[in-house]
Amino acid sequence: MKSAAGMAAGTIAPRVGLAANGGLSIPSDIRSRFPRVGQETYLNAAGMMPLGDFSIEGLRRHEAYQQLGGGDGRGEYVRAMQTGIRGLFADLVGAEEREIGLVHCTKAGEQIVLDALSAEFAGGKGVVTNDLHFAGSLHNLLGLQESGLSLKIVRAKDWKIRVEEMVAAIDGDTGLVSISLVSNINGHIEDIRTIADAAHAHGALLFADIIQAVGITPVDVRAMGIDVASCSCYKWLYGVHGTGFLYVRHDLQGTRLPDRLFPGQARHNYAPWVSDPDLTQPPILYHEREDATRYQPGHVSYQGYCAAYEGLKFLAGVGVEAALAHNVRLNRYLLEHVDAARYRCITPDVDRSPIVTLLAADPGDAIRRLRASDAVVSYSDGRIRVSPALYSNEADMDRLAEALG
Numbered sequence: 562m563k564s565a566a567g568m569a570a571g572t573i574a575p576r577v578g579l580a581a582n583g584g585l586s587i588p589s590d591i592r593s594r595f596p597r598v599g600q601e602t603y604l605n606a607a608g609m610m611p612l613g614d615f616s617i618e619g620l621r622r623h624e625a626y627q628q629l630g631g632g633d634g635r636g637e638y639v640r641a642m643q644t645g646i647r648g649l650f651a652d653l654v655g656a657e658e659r660e661i662g663l664v665h666c667t668k669a670g671e672q673i674v675l676d677a678l679s680a681e682f683a684g685g686k687g688v689v690t691n692d693l694h695f696a697g698s699l700h701n702l703l704g705l706q707e708s709g710l711s712l713k714i715v716r717a718k719d720w721k722i723r724v725e726e727m728v729a730a731i732d733g734d735t736g737l738v739s740i741s742l743v744s745n746i747n748g749h750i751e752d753i754r755t756i757a758d759a760a761h762a763h764g765a766l767l768f769a770d771i772i773q774a775v776g777i778t779p780v781d782v783r784a785m786g787i788d789v790a791s792c793s794c795y796k797w798l799y800g801v802h803g804t805g806f807l808y809v810r811h812d813l814q815g816t817r818l819p820d821r822l823f824p825g826q827a828r829h830n831y832a833p834w835v836s837d838p839d840l841t842q843p844p845i846l847y848h849e850r851e852d853a854t855r856y857q858p859g860h861v862s863y864q865g866y867c868a869a870y871e872g873l874k875f876l877a878g879v880g881v882e883a884a885l886a887h888n889v890r891l892n893r894y895l896l897e898h899v900d901a902a903r904y905r906c907i908t909p910d911v912d913r914s915p916i917v918t919l920l921a922a923d924p925g926d927a928i929r930r931l932r933a934s935d936a937v938v939s940y941s942d943g944r945i946r947v948s949p950a951l952y953s954n955e956a957d958m959d960r961l962a963e964a965l966g
């Protein structure tokens with residue numbers, strides 16, 4: 562399979578060429594803000610969101626700041642991003658700003674909770690997950706299993722996780738339940754509140770990978786009972802790789818989830834470091850952080866976060882509900898225009914999911930057809946994952962349906 566730079570593994574490489582601006586349903590200014598959709602039929606936002614002009618502007622503003630210094634408002638912009646971005650994300654997921662930290666990717670967030678619970682795992686507690694959790698996370702958990710972690714992986718039946726099977730798998734030996742709120746495989750949405758309640762009833766915590774949810778489906782960490790969550794910004798938050806968010810419920814910080822590293826600066830409290838040492842205090846001072854930034858090792862990609870900052874502002878203007886409604890409408894439109902006998906929909910809840918996945922009866926034929934088109938979707942083992950976004954329209958779906966025959 563061909564691949565293009567920056568494209569997720571398994572993505573069908575496009576034949577660049579076809580203009581894609583025929584739709585009427587999205588205001589033309591939104592579509593024109595994503596130049597990539599003028600180049601190809603891009604239906605892979607769940608793989609990587611193409612950069613919008615607003616995100617590019619954020620990147621440029623940080624570049625100018627680092628190149629030219631803080632004059633002419635450049636420093637103010639970067640400071641506003643640094644002080645505002647955690648709050649913007651907190652608003653999006655129903656959290657408090659003190660519950661949000663910055664991590665470089667989703668799995669880094671999941672690893673923080675795995676590391677923090679290591680003593681519980683050493684004492685015999687285990688992890689419950691399922692096979693629609695991100696395969697990269699499953700791989701990590703299998704690696705940890707090699708070194709002794711007890712792991713249960715519930716299997717989907719006909720591409721759907723039965724919540725009662727998750728609940729039955731959770732017991733007094735469970736330390737953590739780790740799941741993807743929205744599956745990248747087929748857009749399956751977990752019955753997260755029921756799973757969280759089962760975890761909590763047994764004293765376990767719930768980690769949610771929210772990368773395929775946040776920014777495109779409503780996420781409310783408190784209403785959903787999520788204890789820890791993380792995501793990267795390069796999908797539904799309109800940002801770039803290397804930037805992401807971590808949510809840790811406040812009462813768990815530094816208690817049930819102890820720090821594994823201690824960011825901050827030691828301060829010397831003796832001469833000649835200070836002229837007036839405080840003799841009631843130790844010679845070198847340590848200050849524990851009191852918010853989720855306590856899990857951050859050090860500096861992050863401030864430039865990358867400028868893209869996400871603009872993305873979050875853009876999203877606040879559009880609204881997650883509107884973005885989801887748009888996707889659901891387009892996904893349903895696609896399903897009406899493809900041959901269901903040749904392309905079976907394996908997304909359990911098309912009316913709520915941003916993603917629709919089709920299982921090709923003849924995978925070889927499907928690959929050939931996709932390669933001959935300019936459609937960019939994700940393809941793996943006969944599964945064609947389609948993920949439109951605000952810039953998409955019916956004409957994109959018509960082209961994909963036509964390509965699939």
Ligand SMILES: Cc1ncc(COP(=O)(O)O)c(C=O)c1O
Pocket residue numbers: 607608665666667668669694695697741743744745770772773792793805
């Ligand atoms: C459900 C899910 N989790 C995680 C990731 C990526 O993880 P990370 O942000 O750690 O690179 C993806 C990317 O495709 C995903 O779809």
